[in-house]
Amino acid sequence: MMAFPYEHEREVRILSRGWGDPRTRTLEGWKALGGYQALEKALRMPRGEVIDEVKASGLRGRGGAGFPTGVKWSFMPKEKTGPQYLCCNADESEPGTFKDRELLRWTPHQLIEGCLIAAHAMQADHVFIYCRGEFFEAVQVLARAVEEAYEAGLIGKDILGSGIDIELTVHSGAGAYICGEETALMNSLEGRRGLPRIKPPFPAAVGAFGRPTTINNVETLCAIPHIVQHGGAWYREQGTEKSSGTKLFCVSGHVVRPGNYELPLGFPLKDLIYDVCGGLRPGRSLKAVIPGGSSVPILNAAECEDCTLDYEGVVEAGSMLGCASVIIMDDTTDIVKQVRRMVDFYAHESCGQCTPCREGTQWMARILRRIEEGRGTEEDMDTLLDLGDQMTGTTICVLSDSAAAPVASSIAKFRDDYLALIRRGERVGAA
Amino acid sequence: MSDHTKASGPTPFRNPGWAGNTGNFDLSEAQVRGDDFVGVRPPDGGHPSGAASYPYMKADKAPDAPLFEGPYRERFEKILTRYPETRAALLPTLNLAQELRGHISPDTMREVAVLLDLPEAYVRGVTSFYTMYNKKPVGRFLIQVCTNISCNLCGGDEVLAAFLKHTGTELGATSSDGDFTVMEVECLAACGTPTAVQINSRYYENVTPDGVPAILERLRARGE
Numbered sequence: 001m002m003a004f005p006y007e008h009e010r011e012v013r014i015l016s017r018g019w020g021d022p023r024t025r026t027l028e029g030w031k032a033l034g035g036y037q038a039l040e041k042a043l044r045m046p047r048g049e050v051i052d053e054v055k056a057s058g059l060r061g062r063g064g065a066g067f068p069t070g071v072k073w074s075f076m077p078k079e080k081t082g083p084q085y086l087c088c089n090a091d092e093s094e095p096g097t098f099k100d101r102e103l104l105r106w107t108p109h110q111l112i113e114g115c116l117i118a119a120h121a122m123q124a125d126h127v128f129i130y131c132r133g134e135f136f137e138a139v140q141v142l143a144r145a146v147e148e149a150y151e152a153g154l155i156g157k158d159i160l161g162s163g164i165d166i167e168l169t170v171h172s173g174a175g176a177y178i179c180g181e182e183t184a185l186m187n188s189l190e191g192r193r194g195l196p197r198i199k200p201p202f203p204a205a206v207g208a209f210g211r212p213t214t215i216n217n218v219e220t221l222c223a224i225p226h227i228v229q230h231g232g233a234w235y236r237e238q239g240t241e242k243s244s245g246t247k248l249f250c251v252s253g254h255v256v257r258p259g260n261y262e263l264p265l266g267f268p269l270k271d272l273i274y275d276v277c278g279g280l281r282p283g284r285s286l287k288a289v290i291p292g293g294s295s296v297p298i299l300n301a302a303e304c305e306d307c308t309l310d311y312e313g314v315v316e317a318g319s320m321l322g323c324a325s326v327i328i329m330d331d332t333t334d335i336v337k338q339v340r341r342m343v344d345f346y347a348h349e350s351c352g353q354c355t356p357c358r359e360g361t362q363w364m365a366r367i368l369r370r371i372e373e374g375r376g377t378e379e380d381m382d383t384l385l386d387l388g389d390q391m392t393g394t395t396i397c398v399l400s401d402s403a404a405a406p407v408a409s410s411i412a413k414f415r416d417d418y419l420a421l422i423r424r425g426e427r428v429g430a431a
Numbered sequence: 432m433s434d435h436t437k438a439s440g441p442t443p444f445r446n447p448g449w450a451g452n453t454g455n456f457d458l459s460e461a462q463v464r465g466d467d468f469v470g471v472r473p474p475d476g477g478h479p480s481g482a483a484s485y486p487y488m489k490a491d492k493a494p495d496a497p498l499f500e501g502p503y504r505e506r507f508e509k510i511l512t513r514y515p516e517t518r519a520a521l522l523p524t525l526n527l528a529q530e531l532r533g534h535i536s537p538d539t540m541r542e543v544a545v546l547l548d549l550p551e552a553y554v555r556g557v558t559s560f561y562t563m564y565n566k567k568p569v570g571r572f573l574i575q576v577c578t579n580i581s582c583n584l585c586g587g588d589e590v591l592a593a594f595l596k597h598t599g600t601e602l603g604a605t606s607s608d609g610d611f612t613v614m615e616v617e618c619l620a621a622c623g624t625p626t627a628v629q630i631n632s633r634y635y636e637n638v639t640p641d642g643v644p645a646i647l648e649r650l651r652a653r654g655e
Contacts, residue, residue, distance in 0.1 A: 170481025
């Protein structure tokens with residue numbers, strides 16, 4: 001029998017159930033697992049009750065910000081005055097994150113069902129699934145599943161005889177990290193450059209095509225059928241009081257078994273590294289962890305000791321859960337090089353709209369490269385911190401803040417690595 | 432471990448790069464990639480919901496092909512039906528043009544602008560914003576190696592160097608036989624299977640420097 005590469009006995013597989021089984025991709029296979037029962041149930045429920053159930057589940061947005069999903073949904077107008085839209089954010093591109101691709105290619109019907117329930121709850125006429133352009137394979141799987149659902153009368157006019165019409169379009173981007181920011185996503189969907197918009201107005205008032213719009217992450221929408229089917233209280237059985245449910249943890253870097261693991265929120269970080277992922281490579285010790293994708297502050301080994309992986313626990317440890325993209329770095333890691341690589345990324349992906357970001361990311365990248373090449377001075381570290389301060393909270397979106405976070409935290413926590421390069425030209429770590 | 436995890440080319444190759452290389456994964460490549468489910472796409476793109484708008488990158492390009500005729504025209508017209516505003520069809524139309532021609536030249540931008548009744552400068556502005564639009568011709572195989580943090584920690588730079596070495600090209604240039612263009616790319620969202628490499632429409636995962644010659648051989652032999 002096949003064994004999916006990512007599987008561990010401590011996992012609680014709700015969203016990832018069916019991963020690694022090609023039958024789950026098909027409409028038939030998804031229905032065999034009880035699929036589309038939640039949609040039937042939701043279509044018979046008053047819209048407000050669907051939203052209440054999602055509120056009761058405590059589900060929080062899985063795209064990074066962790067905003068309560070039910071509350072976000074309730075921002076949509078009560079009285080409909082024209083077209084309304086739901087966008088599914090499948091522009092997964094935060095370095096370290098690789099969960100949505102698996103959801104798209106293994107369980108496309110799970111996402112379609114979640115989208116339809118959400119669209120019904122918010123009276124959206126049209127769902128746009130915005131996939132990053134690189135996901136050619138995943139998008140073909142999704143598009144085929146959408147066709148199946150159209151043929152079965154699950155999407156389109158008068159869904160399952162309910163009188164409700166919902167259209168669904170799969171839309172491919174063309175390579176821009178910033179389009180994962182919800183207002184940039186809407187601009188990109190509209191055929192514009194992916195520039196984030198100033199808020200307010202918020203998307204629930206003026207969103208895509210100037211109409212009320214809600215944007216949810218793939219993983220958030222995939223949780224919806226399960227919540228509707230089994231109830232918000234059932235979902236709350238997993239996770240912590242404030243961070244309910246399960247979360248897909250994307251573990252990458254220096255562990256024996258990197259991969260996606262679905263675990264209850266609040267899972268201890270050390271257990272994730274040493275038990276679920278099989279620990280570090282032989283003879284290595286832990287140097288640093290980025291717990292939530294490249295945009296969040298780096299944790300050193302001591303801060304990882306008691307860290308639990310829920311929205312609150314990671315903040316307590318000094319970082320953020322983000323989209324739970326856990327990047328593990330062992331003692332061979334050249335922190336300065338890796339931070340420089342991350343900043344290069346932000347410099348490349350800055351949309352160029354706001355000066356602190358457009359200029360700041362470039363300056364940071366240049367200064368870090370100078371330090372990496374052994375031509376830096378101790379003053380450069382102060383310059384970087386100063387730049388970071390000016391790049392934080394001064395721009396339309398948080399890309400700029402995201403670039404500053406790893407720089408500031410790495411200088412605070414791995415100052416010796418910087419100093420070794422600056423004073424003696426010594427690189428710490430070989431990898 | 433079944434056979435397909437062990438070899439997919441003339442040289443022994445345990446790392447075909449399409450799945451987690453755990454050694455106990457016994458699905459076929461088509462099952463992992465989803466080809467067995469997707470099947471062969473109809474030339475007219477199938478249902479307008481998405482089939483018309485996802486981009487492929489093909490080895491065989493037709494830089495002088497008209498925009499659009501035959502099945503491509505049908506796909507283009509399906510794209511137009513899916514959005515409340517014509518402008519929203521711009522990215523899918525550019526995707527379609529790139530699939531056909533291999534890159535988006537200034538002439539292509541002009542033609543797309545006419546098709547969608549948008550200012551030419553506007554189309555240029557949008558095209559230049561997105562990195563996936565090739566502004567100049569690329570080789571039959573566009574090899575994009577991720578060197579972002581997760582891949583970098585596991586040797587992404589070495590994989591990039593191996594591709595450059597074995598294709599005999601410089602970064603961003605096309606090999607003299609016109610087959611390969613090698614580029615560095617930002618995170619491909621396959622961080623659990625480093626190093627991730629995208630070659631035309633395909634992801635290759637768990638790529639190591641040693642595995643590079645076999646991948647290139649496979650590309651020459653199979654065309655993907």
